[in-house]
Amino acid sequence: MSKPQPLLAGLAGRCPACGEGYLFDGFLKVAPSCEACGADFAKADSGDGPAVFVILIAGFIVAFAAVFTEFRFRPPIWLHLVLWLPGTLILSLALMRPLKGVMLAAQFTNKAAEARSDD
Template identity: 75%
Template sequence: MAQPNPLLSGLRGRCPNCGEGALFAGFLKVAPQCSACGYDLGKADSGDGPAVFVILIAGFVVAFAALYVELVFTPPIWLHLLLWLPLTVIVSVGLLRPLKGVMLAAQFSNRAAEARSDD
Protein backbone atom coordinates (compact mmCIF):
# COMPACT_ATOMS: atom_id res chain seq x y z
CA MET A 1 0.00 0.00 0.00
CA ALA A 2 1.37 3.42 -0.93
CA GLN A 3 1.99 6.00 1.77
CA PRO A 4 -0.52 8.84 1.67
CA ASN A 5 0.63 12.44 1.33
CA PRO A 6 0.86 13.60 4.97
CA LEU A 7 0.00 17.23 4.16
CA LEU A 8 -3.16 16.28 2.28
CA SER A 9 -4.11 13.88 5.07
CA GLY A 10 -3.62 16.66 7.63
CA LEU A 11 -5.70 19.04 5.52
CA ARG A 12 -8.53 16.49 5.55
CA GLY A 13 -8.15 15.91 9.32
CA ARG A 14 -6.79 12.40 8.90
CA CYS A 15 -3.78 10.66 10.43
CA PRO A 16 -0.60 11.73 8.61
CA ASN A 17 0.85 8.24 9.00
CA CYS A 18 -1.88 6.15 7.36
CA GLY A 19 -4.37 8.71 6.02
CA GLU A 20 -7.30 6.75 7.45
CA GLY A 21 -7.85 7.46 11.16
CA ALA A 22 -9.09 10.74 12.58
CA LEU A 23 -6.47 13.32 13.52
CA PHE A 24 -8.82 15.21 15.84
CA ALA A 25 -10.88 14.00 18.79
CA GLY A 26 -12.86 17.26 18.90
CA PHE A 27 -12.93 20.44 16.86
CA LEU A 28 -9.28 21.28 17.58
CA LYS A 29 -8.25 18.65 20.15
CA VAL A 30 -5.71 16.21 18.72
CA ALA A 31 -6.60 12.55 19.18
CA PRO A 32 -4.24 10.64 21.49
CA GLN A 33 -3.62 8.01 18.82
CA CYS A 34 -4.82 7.01 15.39
CA SER A 35 -7.80 4.67 15.49
CA ALA A 36 -6.68 2.92 12.29
CA CYS A 37 -2.91 2.40 12.67
CA GLY A 38 -2.29 3.19 16.35
CA TYR A 39 0.21 5.96 15.59
CA ASP A 40 0.86 8.13 18.67
CA LEU A 41 -0.57 11.57 17.88
CA GLY A 42 -0.45 12.77 21.48
CA LYS A 43 3.03 14.25 21.18
CA ALA A 44 2.09 16.49 18.27
CA ASP A 45 1.86 20.20 19.05
CA SER A 46 1.22 22.84 16.43
CA GLY A 47 1.68 25.77 18.79
CA ASP A 48 0.51 29.14 17.48
CA GLY A 49 1.35 28.42 13.84
CA PRO A 50 -2.21 27.76 12.62
CA ALA A 51 -3.54 30.89 14.34
CA VAL A 52 -0.87 33.02 12.69
CA PHE A 53 -1.70 31.70 9.24
CA VAL A 54 -5.43 32.14 9.88
CA ILE A 55 -4.87 35.76 10.89
CA LEU A 56 -2.78 36.44 7.80
CA ILE A 57 -5.12 34.73 5.32
CA ALA A 58 -8.42 35.91 6.83
CA GLY A 59 -7.04 39.41 7.34
CA PHE A 60 -5.93 39.61 3.71
CA VAL A 61 -9.25 38.35 2.34
CA VAL A 62 -11.52 40.45 4.55
CA ALA A 63 -9.45 43.64 4.52
CA PHE A 64 -9.17 43.77 0.76
CA ALA A 65 -12.81 42.81 0.25
CA ALA A 66 -13.87 45.56 2.66
CA LEU A 67 -11.60 48.06 0.95
CA TYR A 68 -12.98 47.14 -2.48
CA VAL A 69 -16.58 47.46 -1.29
CA GLU A 70 -15.81 50.80 0.35
CA LEU A 71 -14.20 52.24 -2.75
CA VAL A 72 -16.79 50.95 -5.21
CA PHE A 73 -20.08 51.22 -3.28
CA THR A 74 -19.33 53.48 -0.26
CA PRO A 75 -21.82 51.80 2.10
CA PRO A 76 -22.54 53.12 5.61
CA ILE A 77 -20.39 51.85 8.50
CA TRP A 78 -23.19 49.69 9.93
CA LEU A 79 -23.30 47.73 6.68
CA HIS A 80 -19.54 47.20 6.84
CA LEU A 81 -19.93 45.82 10.36
CA LEU A 82 -22.84 43.65 9.30
CA LEU A 83 -20.83 42.20 6.40
CA TRP A 84 -17.26 41.90 7.60
CA LEU A 85 -17.51 40.87 11.25
CA PRO A 86 -19.43 37.64 10.53
CA LEU A 87 -17.29 36.95 7.46
CA THR A 88 -14.15 37.31 9.57
CA VAL A 89 -15.46 34.81 12.11
CA ILE A 90 -16.60 32.34 9.42
CA VAL A 91 -13.32 32.47 7.50
CA SER A 92 -11.24 32.21 10.68
CA VAL A 93 -13.14 29.25 12.12
CA GLY A 94 -13.28 27.57 8.73
CA LEU A 95 -9.52 27.77 8.22
CA LEU A 96 -8.36 26.91 11.74
CA ARG A 97 -8.89 23.13 11.73
CA PRO A 98 -7.45 22.44 8.24
CA LEU A 99 -4.42 24.62 8.92
CA LYS A 100 -3.81 22.95 12.28
CA GLY A 101 -4.00 19.58 10.52
CA VAL A 102 -1.46 20.74 7.93
CA MET A 103 0.90 22.03 10.62
CA LEU A 104 0.68 18.73 12.53
CA ALA A 105 1.22 16.76 9.32
CA ALA A 106 4.23 18.94 8.47
CA GLN A 107 5.73 18.03 11.84
CA PHE A 108 5.16 14.37 11.05
CA SER A 109 6.61 14.53 7.54
CA ASN A 110 9.70 16.44 8.73
CA ARG A 111 10.08 14.25 11.82
CA ALA A 112 10.08 17.38 13.96
CA ALA A 113 10.11 17.18 17.74
CA GLU A 114 9.76 19.68 20.55
CA ALA A 115 13.03 21.32 21.50
CA ARG A 116 14.15 20.13 24.90
CA SER A 117 16.57 21.50 27.41
CA ASP A 118 17.60 18.50 29.53
CA ASP A 119 20.63 20.24 31.01
Protein backbone atom coordinates in the same frame (compact mmCIF):
# COMPACT_ATOMS: atom_id res chain seq x y z
CA MET B 1 -2.80 0.50 -0.11
CA SER B 2 -0.43 3.31 -1.04
CA LYS B 3 0.96 5.76 1.48
CA PRO B 4 -1.08 8.99 1.62
CA GLN B 5 0.22 12.48 0.98
CA PRO B 6 0.76 13.64 4.57
CA LEU B 7 -0.06 17.30 4.00
CA LEU B 8 -3.28 16.49 2.12
CA ALA B 9 -4.24 14.03 4.86
CA GLY B 10 -3.58 16.72 7.48
CA LEU B 11 -5.66 19.20 5.47
CA ALA B 12 -8.54 16.71 5.56
CA GLY B 13 -8.06 16.06 9.30
CA ARG B 14 -6.81 12.51 8.76
CA CYS B 15 -3.77 10.69 10.10
CA PRO B 16 -0.64 11.77 8.17
CA ALA B 17 0.81 8.26 8.48
CA CYS B 18 -2.03 6.17 7.06
CA GLY B 19 -4.67 8.63 5.85
CA GLU B 20 -7.43 6.56 7.44
CA GLY B 21 -7.77 7.52 11.11
CA TYR B 22 -8.83 10.87 12.48
CA LEU B 23 -6.26 13.47 13.55
CA PHE B 24 -8.68 15.31 15.85
CA ASP B 25 -10.88 14.25 18.75
CA GLY B 26 -12.91 17.45 18.75
CA PHE B 27 -12.84 20.65 16.73
CA LEU B 28 -9.19 21.40 17.52
CA LYS B 29 -8.22 18.80 20.13
CA VAL B 30 -5.61 16.43 18.73
CA ALA B 31 -6.35 12.73 19.18
CA PRO B 32 -3.85 10.85 21.38
CA SER B 33 -3.22 8.32 18.59
CA CYS B 34 -4.59 7.13 15.26
CA GLU B 35 -7.31 4.52 15.71
CA ALA B 36 -6.42 2.93 12.36
CA CYS B 37 -2.61 2.58 12.45
CA GLY B 38 -1.75 3.52 16.04
CA ALA B 39 0.48 6.50 15.16
CA ASP B 40 1.24 8.43 18.33
CA PHE B 41 0.11 12.07 18.33
CA ALA B 42 0.81 12.62 22.04
CA LYS B 43 3.81 14.88 21.38
CA ALA B 44 2.19 16.71 18.46
CA ASP B 45 1.99 20.42 19.14
CA SER B 46 1.36 22.94 16.39
CA GLY B 47 1.85 25.92 18.72
CA ASP B 48 0.71 29.27 17.36
CA GLY B 49 1.49 28.47 13.73
CA PRO B 50 -2.07 27.83 12.55
CA ALA B 51 -3.37 30.97 14.27
CA VAL B 52 -0.71 33.09 12.58
CA PHE B 53 -1.59 31.71 9.16
CA VAL B 54 -5.31 32.18 9.84
CA ILE B 55 -4.71 35.80 10.83
CA LEU B 56 -2.65 36.45 7.70
CA ILE B 57 -4.97 34.69 5.25
CA ALA B 58 -8.32 35.76 6.69
CA GLY B 59 -7.04 39.27 7.39
CA PHE B 60 -5.89 39.70 3.81
CA ILE B 61 -9.14 38.38 2.33
CA VAL B 62 -11.44 40.39 4.60
CA ALA B 63 -9.38 43.60 4.41
CA PHE B 64 -9.19 43.41 0.62
CA ALA B 65 -12.92 42.72 0.35
CA ALA B 66 -13.78 45.54 2.76
CA VAL B 67 -11.60 48.08 0.97
CA PHE B 68 -12.92 46.99 -2.43
CA THR B 69 -16.50 47.24 -1.18
CA GLU B 70 -15.86 50.67 0.32
CA PHE B 71 -14.33 52.14 -2.83
CA ARG B 72 -16.77 50.47 -5.22
CA PHE B 73 -20.12 50.82 -3.41
CA ARG B 74 -19.58 53.28 -0.49
CA PRO B 75 -21.91 51.44 1.92
CA PRO B 76 -22.70 52.82 5.39
CA ILE B 77 -20.46 51.71 8.27
CA TRP B 78 -23.18 49.52 9.79
CA LEU B 79 -23.25 47.44 6.60
CA HIS B 80 -19.48 46.96 6.81
CA LEU B 81 -19.91 45.72 10.37
CA VAL B 82 -22.74 43.37 9.38
CA LEU B 83 -20.71 41.98 6.48
CA TRP B 84 -17.15 41.77 7.73
CA LEU B 85 -17.41 40.88 11.43
CA PRO B 86 -19.33 37.63 10.83
CA GLY B 87 -17.31 37.05 7.66
CA THR B 88 -14.08 37.27 9.63
CA LEU B 89 -15.37 34.88 12.28
CA ILE B 90 -16.67 32.33 9.76
CA LEU B 91 -13.51 32.45 7.64
CA SER B 92 -11.26 32.15 10.69
CA LEU B 93 -13.14 29.14 12.04
CA ALA B 94 -13.22 27.52 8.60
CA LEU B 95 -9.45 27.89 8.18
CA MET B 96 -8.29 26.94 11.68
CA ARG B 97 -8.83 23.17 11.62
CA PRO B 98 -7.35 22.49 8.14
CA LEU B 99 -4.33 24.68 8.82
CA LYS B 100 -3.74 23.03 12.19
CA GLY B 101 -3.96 19.65 10.45
CA VAL B 102 -1.38 20.74 7.88
CA MET B 103 0.98 22.02 10.59
CA LEU B 104 0.66 18.76 12.55
CA ALA B 105 1.18 16.71 9.38
CA ALA B 106 4.30 18.72 8.54
CA GLN B 107 5.61 18.15 12.05
CA PHE B 108 4.85 14.41 11.79
CA THR B 109 6.40 14.14 8.30
CA ASN B 110 9.61 15.88 9.35
CA LYS B 111 9.77 13.90 12.60
CA ALA B 112 9.90 17.15 14.55
CA ALA B 113 9.53 17.12 18.31
CA GLU B 114 9.38 19.72 21.02
CA ALA B 115 12.73 21.18 21.95
CA ARG B 116 13.70 20.20 25.45
CA SER B 117 16.56 21.12 27.71
CA ASP B 118 17.23 17.94 29.65
CA ASP B 119 20.75 19.07 30.58
